[in-house]
Amino acid sequence: MGTRKRTCGTGEKDNSLHLSRMGWNSYFQAQLQGCCSDDFLPARVVGVSKNSFRISNGEEEWRAVLAGRLMHPPHGRYPVTGDWVLAADSVIVKVLNRTNALCRGASGTHGKPDALPKREQVIAANLDTVFVVCGLDRDFNLRRIERYLTLVYNCGLNPVILLTKADLHRDPMPFVSELETVAFGVSIHVVSGLDGKGLLPLDGYLSPGQTAAMVGSSGAGKSTLVNRLYGKAIQATGSVSLRIGKGTHTTTARDLIMMPQGGMLIDNPGLREIAFWNDDGGVRAAFPEIENLAGACRFSNCRHMHEPGCRVLQAIAAGEILQDRLDSYHKMKRELAYLSLRQQKRADRVEKEQWKAVSLKIKALKKERRNR
Structure with missing residues (x-):
């Protein structure tokens, strides 16, 4: 295994060509400003096993482990294949922000x-x-x-x-x-x-x-x-x-x-389940013809189920859209709506628990002051 060339922060171009071939760009380079030591090397995660990672700087590949503080939020995120990281020899000390x-x-x-x-x-x-x-x-x-x-x-x-x-x-x-x-x-x-x-x-x-x-x-x-x-x-x-x-x-x-x-x-290994986690307009992008027709429905809150003046149902009746296609649309909309509601409830519960913890600390401080 050869000497790992440093390309961090200072603008050195020793290995910039190899990094760019691996997808390194100005977005990742900008993240090095003010947070990089000469002992930190940028590398990309090319493989993940249970307790270690294979990372590469475009010239050589080596195994690394994750710094202990990064294993628990909010101090960092767990690296996945394709992530860019900073490594101090064989220890990953930072996971750079992702483009996606x-x-x-x-x-x-x-x-x-x-x-x-x-x-x-x-x-x-x-x-x-x-x-x-x-x-x-x-x-x-x-x-x-x-x-x-x-x-x-x-x-x-x-x-x-x-x-x-x-x-x-x-x-x-x-x-x-x-x-x-x-x-x-x-x-x-x-x-x-x-x-x-x-x-x-x-x-x-x-x-x-x-x-x-x-x-x-x-x-x-x-x-x-x-x-x-x-x-x-x-x-x-x-x-x-x-x-x-x-x-x-x-x-x-x-x-x-x-x-x-x-x-x-x-x-990637074959996926048996295609489960959603977030909703960033995926249904709108995957079903554009239904979304476009929805704008012409008589009612702005039309569910495209049985409402009068529904342009989507008219398209179904005319054979412009298949019923299976609309059923698939409804199923994913319901799934994402329920998922969003559950995640919101979870977020509200977390916030409530945080404020409860703050309240308990305040009460403990007041009690401590009274007992002095």
Whole structure:
């Protein structure tokens, strides 16, 4: 392992080119002002294990542990793959602010229709593109893709849909046509990890400094696609069950892979649950035709259920929008509304408990003064 070159704060350019190829930019550079020692090195998290992290400065990679004070809020955030950190040798002393983060509600509600996640799970940070990967087999599901799009939009990220396993069909274009009815304005690429069909346009998302992450079901072909894009097998792959049409979790970690195209790619384990955690306009972005029609409804608070003069219901009756599409819209709106209400109640409870603690301290001080 070579000498780690310092690029912190003072404007030294020893390793600036290598860092920029990993996504370092002025946003992260500005965070070094006034908080950086010559002993601190900027590096990017390229892998996370239970008690350690793999970090890289673009020239070398090494393992690091997290400073104890960062393990508990509010002193810092726990690093995830894609984060930029400052390290003192093999200890991460600071996690820099993120440009964005792909997050969801933590898993554990599978098979519980009325259950909602109780905590946030950050999947990856500082991304330029999120590849929503869907196989052209039994994995193809418009409702699931709608949820993925809503999840990505809620995080303020740019989705791109990859339809894998194109080699299974002579003409996959009917799938594209069907998908275009729900994925407005989203780039769609039909690809095959088996024979490399359609992969060349993906190089544009993996240019130097660009970071993309893959999300999709197990068995959708994510790891096979990574291997084909890389040019050799670097990720384990597995077969899909012919009986149930589902894949196995061959990818068990989130590693940031430096690609030959110059950019970086994160191959995530398959997601069984697409649970939301925040609402940042994801439904509006994923269902623009319904939102646009809603503005023409007779009543401003129209729920698009049975109200007279509802432009959305008129579109349903005219066949302009499918009922399944509207049902999906309603389901996600209810889910996000309930989640927002519960989080607000939790925030109010936390604030109430904080004021209760302050009140108890004040009473204790008064009692102490009386007893003097």
